[in-house]
Amino acid sequence: MMLANRISAWMRDYADSAGAGGFVFGLSGGVDSATAAALATRAVGPDRTLAALMPCQSQPQDAVLGELVADTFGIPTVTVELTAAYEAMVAALPASDRRLAAANIKVRLRMIALYYLSNSRNYLVLGSGNQTELAVGYFTKHGDGGVDLLPLGDLNKTQVWDLAGELGVPQEVVDRPPSAGLWPGQTDEGEMGITYRELDRVLAAIEDGNTAAIDPSALQKVRGMVARSGHKRARPPVFRI
Numbered sequence: 001m002m003l004a005n006r007i008s009a010w011m012r013d014y015a016d017s018a019g020a021g022g023f024v025f026g027l028s029g030g031v032d033s034a035t036a037a038a039l040a041t042r043a044v045g046p047d048r049t050l051a052a053l054m055p056c057q058s059q060p061q062d063a064v065l066g067e068l069v070a071d072t073f074g075i076p077t078v079t080v081e082l083t084a085a086y087e088a089m090v091a092a093l094p095a096s097d098r099r100l101a102a103a104n105i106k107v108r109l110r111m112i113a114l115y116y117l118s119n120s121r122n123y124l125v126l127g128s129g130n131q132t133e134l135a136v137g138y139f140t141k142h143g144d145g146g147v148d149l150l151p152l153g154d155l156n157k158t159q160v161w162d163l164a165g166e167l168g169v170p171q172e173v174v175d176r177p178p179s180a181g182l183w184p185g186q187t188d189e190g191e192m193g194i195t196y197r198e199l200d201r202v203l204a205a206i207e208d209g210n211t212a213a214i215d216p217s218a219l220q221k222v223r224g225m226v227a228r229s230g231h232k233r234a235r236p237p238v239f240r241i
Contacts, residue, residue, distance in 0.1 A: 011149065
């Protein structure tokens, strides 16, 4: 548990330096948010945390597993139903044939809800993005990328699974296929076209500068994902006079 202790101590110090009372975060029923939630309780205690369940045309299992995680770690919850707000927003906008354009509204509405809750309680918004997702840009800009700190941001997905097991995250959450819940049946790996374990392997090879054992098509795919998502990891460029 040395890694968990190091991360939770860093989180506690960060909250203290910011003068924040605790952490607020979304619970989606996925392993990343569950792991971040478990770390938050270790950092500041469950009484200084708040988990938001934010259904938005969501699968019922999301809330069931989110509540399971909250119960496991003694985390207070609030449910913010976003479906009506999402449908109103979609109705107000021109139609698009790109499904992701509308789906990302869900993620950005969740960011708005989390910052409302954080402002209301003087909490920080805790993100659950991991190193793998950050490296290839698998997050929504100004959505789940809009957070105050990322305790899992230097851990790849494989390491998150390992840490989740050590922290006591319920096994059904650990085993659940990763999904951003963007539409029915959507999974991260299906959308990206590559498994997380393979993605971690390719990224590690690129980092090490030794890609000889990597399938060329997989290597080209991952390098393309990294290149196209560079703008997501950078601050907005500013024209200098």
